[in-house]
Amino acid sequence: MKTPADPVRDYLRAVEREASALPADRRQELVADLAEHVEVTRAERPDATPGEILAELGDPRTIAATALAEAGRAPGIPAEGGAGDPARRGKVHPLVPLLMLTLSLPFVMVFSESPGPLFGLLFRIAGVVLLCTSVHWTTVRKTTGVLLAGVVPTVVIASWNLSSGGPAGDTPALVGNLGMLALLTGTAVWLWRSRRA
């Protein structure tokens, strides 16, 4: 500890900690208001010790609780507690999994050399995971999406590669890829339209 004990700083940190559920801008505003109060009071009552001024301000927990209650009244501020976990999970924008699933195929078509297909597969897996954990779709829609945009392309591409494995520039391969792309795009568009806000 190099810095000497500073009760005001400790107090403001305590408020900040107790008010951690507040949005950051509200929290900073609160701490700034309190810091300002201490400065002004010190100027007006030079005899008052920091301890006295802080005691008058009151318990950081009480102040933080009041601030949370006030924030709860305002529209647009989620109430504290409740469905915190599921709300945080799957907060990814619904476009992200859809783009990952759709673009994995053209990515592989463009980068057909060695690391390309592997990245394409990782893209598709990540897309499937994000789709499944998203809050924007029902389980039925997620399952359909995973089947159409994840399982079908993987199975078809794998079996194509295993069976004939013609060069990627071949007309049949191109037609197959374009058909698959249409399926992926169609699925993504359907999922996008049926998403929940």
Next chain:
Amino acid sequence: MEPGDSTKQARAAAQLRKGVLEYCVLALMRDRPRYGVELLQALEDSGALATSQGTVYPLLSRLRRDDLVTTTWQESASGPPRRYYALTDSGRAALDEFTRVWPGFRDAVDTFLSTPPPSTGDHA
């Protein structure tokens, strides 16, 4: 400290304060803008409305967000600049509305409290 009468009294006072504090704060700004420490001092002097001072700042913050008050910085002869709170038109309207309904509330509560209670319900 036992959770007896004093706690109950504190709870009643806290409930009442919660309802009227913001209008009292608005009323303090009726004639001129006031800065935070000044507002808190006036509340402190009132006795009944004295509260843990820090809790007034979240209230002031909400009044500002709800556009009932505006703030301006003013230099001071002593110490740092002060943030002055002033009523907006909607703040004045809210205060007028409270001023209009308050006598009715006060009289109704007084009536209930002064009416002799029913015969039952005497507890030690």
